Amino acid sequence: MIAHASPDVRAAWAALSLSLPARHEAAARGAEAVLAQLAADILAVPSLDAVSAADRPIEHRRALALDVLMVEAFARRHGSLPDAQAARALHAACAAVAAALGIQPILNYPLYIRHNPLPPAPLRTFTPLASEARFIRMHRAVEERLDALIPVLDTVLDGHSDDAFDAAFAAAYPTLADGFRAVNALMAAFQDPQRMPVDAFTAGFRPYYASEYDPATGRVLREGPSGLQSPTFRAVAMQLGYADHGLDHWTTHLAGYHETAVRDDLNRRRADRDAGHSMADRFAARFGGQTLPRLHPGHAASLPDLLAMAYRGGWVDQASTALLAAAGVRIDVWPPDAPEPPSTDVPHPPPTAVADAAFATLPSADRGTLSRFAGLEAMLFGFHVAHVATAAAQIGRVPGTGGTSGVDFLVIALYRRAFPALWTSGLGGAAARAGVENTIG
């Protein structure tokens, strides 16, 4: 039978989830007593066998799911509930809230980051740590900034003729450049030991993002919250035209963590990309390179040019690369355990002087458009460099909560190119040397 989640039931779960920071502190003195009390409190909540999809508005279902799934993550992190009846009630509540949203019954990134109420409404956190609240707010800010760039890129992609595309790209470029400056700086801010103390993150609140394992085999059944589940990054990745096996594998796999509407939007964007509607395809149709792989160890050749452009454009800072060097993370080497790259060869760019001369003889409109493509690639490249540095600072070499190898997995993203021919032809390098990425709006 489908039951409606009454306001009383919702309020009871909200109260339970809001009590987690205090229980976290009490657990430091003894988890057993905390779990026993939590079990008693769960049994006192009227049962939630099913949540009606008609329990509108959707905000109610999200809030309820966030509350229930946070309680489940808390109980799992501290062991397990000592009372079988309470454990069954919690399990049933998780299944009900997940079914009402069409998601996996485990806390996910969209709920914890995006649908978590922000003050003045009560924010849901596991701990009383100020850095956890900051973590949620900073992450949310990144999501909102990326979200705002999606329609901007859509407008560029809607330019049918080359002239319309060039004009739309020129008009959008300053917004994209500013947006990625903000996003990448926010990403780098997670490296700051004052704003995000490593101990508070690794030993304080990150353990609550743990995956669910099969105790018998150790196999991951459901991944915990991870930026890997960020829907805005995936939408931008599709618009850009990133296309490789790893990216597509995770896009398919992560569908289970997204509500139906988000999943549909991502599927549509992926189908658009596969139908040739992406920035990568616009580039290739104009300037060639359709057959070049978009992920390849050979793209190491363009790393220095992209890095130089990303520094100058303000899309990555020297502190991020210094941090990677100090942590011994090589970004110029294809990670040893990374999957076999495609067998296609990636040509090496021509000598600098030849590339610069070829760039100088292009019509100025083409030079502008090529430079914008190079700048856009550098914005995303800067995002990936800041991100891998953040992960190196915060988690070192342990696996990610989203089920990957962590830092090594993230290094692979530095070998993604939406516009590979731009770099193999040397024209991207020439644009980088011309240093026009901040003046081509």
Ligand code: HEM
């Ligand atoms: C303390 C901060 C962060 C750490 C430690 C971190 C760590 C990781 C790790 C280890 C992964 C690999 C997947 C996994 O196994 O979980 C990952 C993936 C990802 N994270 Fe983060 N991350 C952080 C912040 C962010 C932020 C602020 C964003 C912004 C939206 C973000 C977006 C992503 C995306 C989009 C992926 C997938 C990348 C890809 O497929 O190439 N992360 N992150």
